[in-house]
Amino acid sequence: MSKIDELRLGFETAYIDGSVVSSNIYRPQFVSNNHKEGKKVLSSIEDELLVCDGFQISVAFITMNGITPLLQTLKELEKRNIKGEILTTNYLNFSEPKALKKLNELSNITLKMYDVEVANEGFHTKGYIFRKEEIYHIIIGSSNITSAALTDNREWNTKLVSTVHGETAKEIVTEFNELWNSNYALTFDEFYENYNERYKIIKHQREVAKQEEITSIEKYKLQPNSMQIGFIINLKKILEAGEDRALLISATGTGKTYASAFAMRELGFKRVLFLVNRGQLARQTKKSYEKVFAESVSMGLVGAGYHEYDADYIFATVQTLNRDEHLLQYEKDAFDCIVLDEYAIIGLSQEAA
Structure with missing residues (x-):
């Protein structure tokens, strides 16, 4: 019997009369x-x-x-x-x-x-x-x-x-x-590095969200975008190459603050100073970081009436830390990483002038 005849017989068993004997090889089946x-x-x-x-x-x-x-x-x-x-x-x-x-x-x-x-x-x-x-x-x-x-x-x-x-x-x-x-x-070479990094960050973020007594849906759904993933991957490579400075340039609204927060967490920095130009920005940045981190690190504000010097992650204004009474609270090597917001860079330039 030819293969075509075997197929026709298999179709008859599958779709017309189940009692017709045919080979499994040529018979459509429910799997x-x-x-x-x-x-x-x-x-x-x-x-x-x-x-x-x-x-x-x-x-x-x-x-x-x-x-x-x-x-x-x-x-x-x-x-x-x-x-x-x-x-x-x-x-x-x-x-x-x-x-x-x-x-x-x-x-x-x-x-x-x-x-x-x-x-x-x-x-x-x-x-x-x-x-x-x-x-x-x-x-x-x-x-x-x-x-x-x-x-x-x-x-x-x-x-x-x-x-x-x-x-x-x-x-x-x-x-x-x-x-x-x-x-x-x-x-594979085009997708794997970015996908692997994003997968790890999302998994980590969901673990962070679940640690709360009532799981935060906002935290659980928070995940890095493609710009943030690219930044974290490149930052890792920069550090592995022995460099100690990096610059992130990205359009407004693309998520530079979250990019830095995910990077600080995934790179395992224990003490971080985040410098901004206004007290409101310091408070906003602290709230963003709190969504990314569990309670493994403490976070505090320095400036605009706050003096939480001993926290692991400090969010401070340039104007405040520019004064010795605040700056001298810290040793030169007190922080693993210092993040300068674009406004902080403007502020530092103005102070330098």
């Missing part, structure tokens, strides 16, 4: 997790990987516990030089960097990340495309590459079987290729 029947989405994906000539996967989320049970199979494919393309996304910053790095280490896999922020659109696909000669097996539905989705959750997926000329398979593969070749689909 789900069902403990009572011993069914797992993971098993279906593994079975397809082991017999395919090549594969393409597009999923919104990838976690380490999702790829771990697949690693042995993927390494077997690496030995056989069976190539695969995996497209994921930075949607909700959910995918785990260590899982993405592990996949990228496999020489037969090319990994890309679709940037939903730049594209300004959502990305929630879950599709697994396997090709064997002129036949496609495509599992498409609700399962991301996470442990729960592949083994435990109630997940609904359909396995389609088609020749390479089938209309539906063509549409799915074309859609994948459009996303894969899009300007928004970044290679």
Whole structure:
């Protein structure tokens, strides 16, 4: 019996009469997790990987516990030089960097990340495309590459079987290729450093928010933008190179204060002096920093009637610290880092004049 005849018989079993006997290989199927029947989405994906000539996967989320049970199979494919393309996304910053790095280490896999922020659109696909000669097996539905989705959750997926000329398979593969070749689909080297840094900061920020007796939704949702991530990465490189000064130039409203707060926290500075030109700015900056930090550091104001000299993080006005009675409260090496706000720089220039 030819493959086309096998396909027709499989379609009849799947869509017309379930009593018709046909081969599983050519029969569309419902793919789900069902403990009572011993069914797992993971098993279906593994079975397809082991017999395919090549594969393409597009999923919104990838976690380490999702790829771990697949690693042995993927390494077997690496030995056989069976190539695969995996497209994921930075949607909700959910995918785990260590899982993405592990996949990228496999020489037969090319990994890309679709940037939903730049594209300004959502990305929630879950599709697994396997090709064997002129036949496609495509599992498409609700399962991301996470442990729960592949083994435990109630997940609904359909396995389609088609020749390479089938209309539906063509549409799915074309859609994948459009996303894969899009300007928004970044290679591993293009996305990983920034995504990894942002993932760590967001995770840290959520831990900070949860430490409060009543979790602050405002703090929990606070996350760095692309400018702030770039600043933190570059600042780390500057410090690692042995430099002790850095300048951040960014437009008004892009978040320079939060950029400095995230940087101070992630770099682990214990004592910091933040200089501004007005008392109101000092108070505003202190409030911004409080949203980023837990109670691991104390924060105080010096200036505009405040004299909280002993705090770990000091927010002070130039005019106040310019007077010896305040400046001499501190040793020359009292602070790990000094941050000068643009207004403080203007203030210092005026004082110097």
